[in-house]
Amino acid sequence: MDRNCQNNNKIGGSFVINQLVNKIKKLNAPVVVGLDPMLSYVPEHIVKKSLSEYGETLEGAADAIWQFNKQIIDKTWDLIPAVKPQIAMYEQFGIPGMIAYKKTVDYCKSKGLVVIGDVKRGDIGSTSAAYAVGHLGKVQVGSKTFAGFDEDFATVNPYLGSDGIEPFIKVCKEENKGIFVLVKTSNPSSGEFQDQLVNGKPLYELVGEKVAQWGAEHMGESYSYVGCVVGATYPEMGKVLRKVMPKTYILVPGYGAQGGTADSLRPYFNEDGLGAIVNSSRGIIAAYKQEKYAKFGSENFADASRAAVIDMIEDIRSIF
């Protein structure tokens, strides 16, 4: 395994945030496909083939999700600027799952896709530095350096404060990569701590202000490479947070399967029609299971995903 890679993100001295913005503009598609493969999403014929080759093993499961991903990528890469593999869905299959994650990252990059590693890491300084090196940077081994996972962006948890975030920003600066810091998450109980009022202001807003501050010093062309995550399920909060962080790209999960609609997405965008990228995972990768796309059949699941991507892009364009 030779991972003594070149820094492809440095082409033209451009930060990956600029590439992301340019791709979104060019495709007129502020969307990202969440590659979060549950084994239950993978069509029977793929599972069967992988398990007959590798047996009922972690390797078999990992091969099935990789084959599933690959076909979806092959049918959608030309429509979308980015993908967001959720590492937990791979990590549940242990080492073979992590290998499938890495294969997925590499394959997406080979297709020119921007890869947002949804890893939600975050720790004390020295530990965050190791995560940053592993996911966005390069680690020194003797006289050589190697990229461990080599995503373009990573999602990061802010609970530990600045010194848990800064090592990520440092690596982003060196490697022209980026992060999305969790501000307001899409899940039902996200308010339990994130909505608590601190001097009359919710905690998520306080985190948002910090993100804006970190971001102001780390700008690409028009947007910072310190982005944030705000769930589509909380549009009122999205509206406030858009103003708190004008130069911050917002990664918006929760559209589709989690309940967010296109109508609710407008506040996440700036006047320039930029500033947000909307994720759909299940709604795309398991589209063939929906009545709407059932006509494709499970054999043509990736065509169903393509149709779902086209519909999603159209839906989101409709808000402008």
Add this chain to the structure above:
Amino acid sequence: MDRNCQNNNKIGGSFVINQLVNKIKKLNAPVVVGLDPMLSYVPEHIVKKSLSEYGETLEGAADAIWQFNKQIIDKTWDLIPAVKPQIAMYEQFGIPGMIAYKKTVDYCKSKGLVVIGDVKRGDIGSTSAAYAVGHLGKVQVGSKTFAGFDEDFATVNPYLGSDGIEPFIKVCKEENKGIFVLVKTSNPSSGEFQDQLVNGKPLYELVGEKVAQWGAEHMGESYSYVGCVVGATYPEMGKVLRKVMPKTYILVPGYGAQGGTADSLRPYFNEDGLGAIVNSSRGIIAAYKQEKYAKFGSENFADASRAAVIDMIEDIRSIF
């Protein structure tokens, strides 16, 4: 790779929290060794050997940290109840690093050590469920089930609220495992969000109350299998949190290298002398680099680690 494992934690119907408490009592040692190997901690002769065998590669680096760990485990396992590998230190070396992590977890378990995976995962419900399955539970593949990483405990980040925590608790209940939820972390900027006052009460206390609530419904014999993390560097807060969570085991990082002293540790323990387990990482695994243990020489680094463990245990016993 056959990981179709038996549930070793179920022996005697006992939760792993009971095993941990019993081992702490038996050894009179409320300590955990943090297996957080930076390549710079690994003595030259080990690095040289691994790199000459595997080249200057991620595999070479991973082999070096694994050999380093193994020797430290071999010299300390009989003194300590538990280890806490920090997964970031492995993740930085990509897939080969993750394999070294898994080897370390398995080897520690073969020595009868309780393994606390310091993974600080946490996400929305369905994603936390995948992490929980991957680290503490078993994933279904066809007619079989497999444990991906199979630690005994995992550390968990609470920023996403109850529905990010509950899937972990569910798996713990099924598999007799446990978690430690971040409440107040040891790093300098932990207060940035964690100390913010919510109705006059710091956020970490609110999180602590939640942990106590989750824990009350998920008890081992005398302590809950929903534990928490409170840094040794904030003893005044430790004192308050001890009272907020009387049945919660506190994992206490920050002793030694990060600045926490034995004097500051008393408030983390209950009257029964239990309720806390103190971690030291660098202070133990890189002991040979300290003047105090320099006499061992880098060849005998693991003996230096053993001496440092003995000193740490003595230091902590002195507070009772």
